[in-house]
Amino acid sequence: MGLFSTKKTGFGLDVGSSAVKLVQLQEGSKGFTLETFAMVELPPDAIGEGMIKDPPVVVDAIKEVVSRAGVKTKDAVLSVSGRELIMKKIQLPKVTAKELGDAIMLEAEHHINLPIDEVYLDHQVVGQSAGQGGTMDVMLVAVKKSKINEYVAVVEEAGLTPVVVDVDAFALQNQYEMNSPETTAEAVALIDIGASIMKTNVVRGGVSIFARDIAFxxxxxxxxxxxxxxxxxxxxxxxxxxxxxxxxxxDDLVPSLEAVSRELSLEIQRTFDYFASTAESERISRIVLSGGCAKLSGIDEFLSSSWGIPVEVVKPFQNVQFDPNRFPADDLYAAGPLLAVAVGLGMRRAEDKPA
Ligand SMILES: Nc1ncnc2c1ncn2[C@@H]1O[C@H](COP(=O)(O)OP(=O)(O)OP(=O)(O)O)[C@@H](O)[C@H]1O
Ligand SMILES: [Mg+2]
Structure with missing residues (x-):
């Protein structure tokens, strides 16, 4: 950070169900540089399927990760995930940017089975038809306020300031676009398989066309x-x-690993079927795997042979510069799949979007 720099740099804080991960990136003219990162494991019952069950334990883990990473700022960019997240592509008559908020509020009521005042809404414009009187496609995200408030509360309790609350699936996409900047016309499925939730975000040409979280x-x-x-x-x-x-x-593990991998493949099948039933219904050309399960030996080959498409493991530091004396490349690559969401969060700046 230069002497005259005033831009506040927060950090990505991924409160996952098995561990809390922190990644701080510095943005410069040549892209992002890694400032610091750290991970602290959580006991298995502290967070279950995206719900905080034992807040004090989570607060301590957050304090610990901040102290291990040695970050100076308090500004944290968070995310949530879980099958109760509503992520839907909707179509609206074309409106101006100013009118969009109101149009979405009106439309959201038809798509969400919850009282509108109980949810936080977010959106991303993902497509527009040409000409006047056309339509626009918007990815709508709705999350119960009570869930966001749970995460905000533990982060505040740990002495931090939550500046942005994002969604894992979209943080993943941020990270992916930074590391694979050449946008192609192909649909790519970004799949993060953590300890308890599988998040899928199908992206094409720099926008999300489908997103779904399930418990797996x-x-x-x-x-x-x-x-x-x-x-x-x-x-x-x-x-x-x-x-x-x-x-x-x-060898004793193999039967269990194989049985659960078959279940995983079925879950992916279900998600892809669901995607195929939307207006997009496009062939998925590639899978990019992240989350700790991407490290399971042989999982990429297994999914690749069951799907007949290439399966890659995420490389969230591919286009991030780092000092190899402070961060041995091997350590960073080994931790990569676990840190993909935190990297995507670390790229966000408070002025991107208010919390
Ligand atoms: N080398 C490895 N081989 C197999 N599995 C691994 C390996 N390393 C981590 N995992 C598994 O990955 C999971 C943790 O991944 P990750 O940190 O992405 O999850 P999380 O963010 O805590 O959970 P979630 O996103 O579901 O809330 C755990 O189930 C862990 O056992
Ligand atoms: Mg996770």
Whole structure:
């Protein structure tokens, strides 16, 4: 940061169900540079499926991640995820930017099964037809205020200022566009599989054309291993990550891993079917996987062979500059899939959009 720089730089704070991750990026003329990052694990029952169950434990983890990262600012960019998020592409008669807010409020009532004063609404214009009297496509996002308030509360309790609240699926897209700036006409499915929620965002030409969160994640694998081998959750978790666990061999895990991967493939099928039933119904050309489950050995090949399309693991630091003496490249690449959402959040600036 230069002497005359006044631009406030916040940081991305991804409060996931298994860990809190922080990424701070500095924006310069040549793009983004990594300032710092850190991760702190959460016990399995602190957050379940995008709901904070044990706020004090989460507050402590946030304080810890801030202290480990050594950030000086208090401005945090957060996100939420979960199957209760409503993300829908709607069509509106073309209106001016000024009229859009009101038009969306009116239209949203038809698309959301909740009283409109109980939700926060957000939107992104994703397409317009040419000429006067045409229509515009808008991706509408609605999240219960009570859910946002839960996340805001733990972040404030940890002494931070939440400046933006985003959605995981869109943070993922931000990150993807920075790292793959060449926009193509192909539809690409960005899929983040965390510990408890799978988020899908189908993007094309720099806009989202479909988004959906469901309850599925690494915990499904860990629970299956724990039940089949009759070992506690934490040992099953360690074994799944390829760590040495006395009495558990990798071969013992394979049947559980395969069974859950088949379930995963079915869940992806369901999401793609749902996408195919929308007006877009386009062939998905590629999958970009992120989240901790992207690190599961062989998962990319498995999904690629079940889908017959290329499956890549996300590289959120591809176009981010960093000092290799402070951040060994191998560490950064290994942590990459877990940090994709936090990188996308770290790119946001408070002036982008008010919370
Ligand atoms: N090397 C690995 N092999 C297999 N699974 C892994 C590995 N590393 C992490 N995971 C799994 O990834 C999951 C954590 O990923 P991530 O940090 O993306 O989730 P989260 O953000 O906490 O959860 P969510 O986004 O669902 O709220 C855990 O289930 C963990 O077991
Ligand atoms: Mg996550």
């Amino acid at each position: 994640g690494g915990n499904n694998y860990t629970r299956a291993i724990s039940q089949r081998l009759n070992v506690p959750f934490d040992r099953a978790e360690a074994a799944k990550k390829g760590e040495e666990v006395p009495g558990v061999r990798w």
